[in-house]
Amino acid sequence: MSPGSLLLKMELRSNPEMLCVVRNAVGELTAKLGFSEPDCRAVVRAVDEALTNIIRHAYLGNLEQPIDASFHRIDAPKDGQSGDALEIILEDNGVTANPEKMCGRALEDVRPGGLGLHFIRECMDTVEFTHSNGRNQLRLVKILHRQTSPKGS
Amino acid sequence: MQIAARHLDKITIFDISGDIDLATSPQLRKALLRELRELKMPRVVLNLGAVRYIDSSGVASLVEGLKASRDVGSRFVLFGLNKTVREVLQLSKLVKIFEIYENEEQSVAP
Numbered sequence: 186m187s188p189g190s191l192l193l194k195m196e197l198r199s200n201p202e203m204l205c206v207v208r209n210a211v212g213e214l215t216a217k218l219g220f221s222e223p224d225c226r227a228v229v230r231a232v233d234e235a236l237t238n239i240i241r242h243a244y245l246g247n248l249e250q251p252i253d254a255s256f257h258r259i260d261a262p263k264d265g266q267s268g269d270a271l272e273i274i275l276e277d278n279g280v281t282a283n284p285e286k287m288c289g290r291a292l293e294d295v296r297p298g299g300l301g302l303h304f305i306r307e308c309m310d311t312v313e314f315t316h317s318n319g320r321n322q323l324r325l326v327k328i329l330h331r332q333t334s335p336k337g338s
Numbered sequence: 339m340q341i342a343a344r345h346l347d348k349i350t351i352f353d354i355s356g357d358i359d360l361a362t363s364p365q366l367r368k369a370l371l372r373e374l375r376e377l378k379m380p381r382v383v384l385n386l387g388a389v390r391y392i393d394s395s396g397v398a399s400l401v402e403g404l405k406a407s408r409d410v411g412s413r414f415v416l417f418g419l420n421k422t423v424r425e426v427l428q429l430s431k432l433v434k435i436f437e438i439y440e441n442e443e444q445s446v447a448p
Contacts, residue, residue, distance in 0.1 A: 201361035208357075208391065226422065233393055237360045300394035300430050307429055 189259035189272055192218075199240045199250040199277075207254070208233050214256060218271060220329060227308035228271065228327050234301040235275050235323055243279025243321060252277050261310075261328055269329040270310070276322050282314070339389075341369050349381040349446050355388035358396030366396065370403035378410050383445045387418030392426050404436060413437060417445040 193214055197203055211232050215225040236252065244250040253276040261270035306312050311326035339362035344351045350373050358366055373379050382403065386392075400416070407414035417439040419427070427433040439445045 201359065204359050204361060204393075205357050205391075223425075226425065229391075230393070230426070233359065233391075237393060237395065240360060300397055304394055304426075304429060 189257035191255060191257055193256040195254040197252040197254060199244040199252055200248045201240060204233055204236060207236060218329060231305045231308040231325055232273060234304045238301050239277045239279060242282060243277045250279060261326055263328050271327045273325040274322060276320050278320055281316050281321055341366060346446055348379065349383060350379045351383045351385060353385045357391040358389060359393045360395050363395040363399045367399040367402055371406055374403060374406040374410055374412055379412060381413040381415065382407065383415045385418050385442065386416055386423050387420060389423050392423050397426060397430050415439065415445045417441055
């Protein structure tokens with residue numbers, strides 16, 4: 186697949202203090218691309234939860250490990266046609282999650298924890314985990330539904 | 339995130355502002371569990387009106403507070419939920435398990 190046009194690249198450390206910085210940057214980027222306010226919040230939430238999972242589960246809370254985040258504009262299929270979308274790639278060198286354990290939890294089970302993956306899946310159109318050459322990769326895609334202007338404006 | 343505590347009779351009111359995320363949710367969790375488990379306050383009320391963002395770890399802290407309140411027989415009340423906070427609680431399907439009011443007056447009413 187074509188990597189599409191690169192919009193933003195970040196080299197992060199696995200420090201929770203940086204999450205607010207990333208959220209602000211992603212919020213600005215999605216607004217600039219024309220996402221609606223709810224979709225901007227959805228993308229920000231998905232990226233934040235994905236980074237939180239990397240920090241907690243891949244790096245076990247170690248603060249100085251590398252995370253690469255890149256944001257691309259891509260063409261994605263929408264209603265049988267091609268449309269604009271935002272593709273986000275997050276990569277880390279941490280512990281690889283067991284796919285069988287990455288199913289989230291039943292929401293009826295009221296207890297702390299296990300919500301992050303559910304949030305990511307609810308917020309994005311595509312969520313794909315892969316592992317190659319010792320690196321974990323999470324690919325997230327959000328299709329851009331542009332807000333239509335009123336006729337005549 | 340900032341947390342400020344006020345006391346009104348036997349009610350503790352936490353005014354919370356800023357972002358509740360992986361970096362800050364341990365501070366919220368600690369404050370809630372102290373008030374509920376150690377001080378056994380009959381009612382703990384959270385003013386979430388100035389919360390700009392809450393993630394799954396923040397929601398988990400609220401669930402822990404709720405569970406602790408049930409363990410000690412206290413009430414755990416939320417109010418002032420803005421669009422962002424309400425959206426996350428709805429997404430987690432947890433909005434119905436919390437006692438939620440629009441404002442402080444309702445939250446501290448007998």
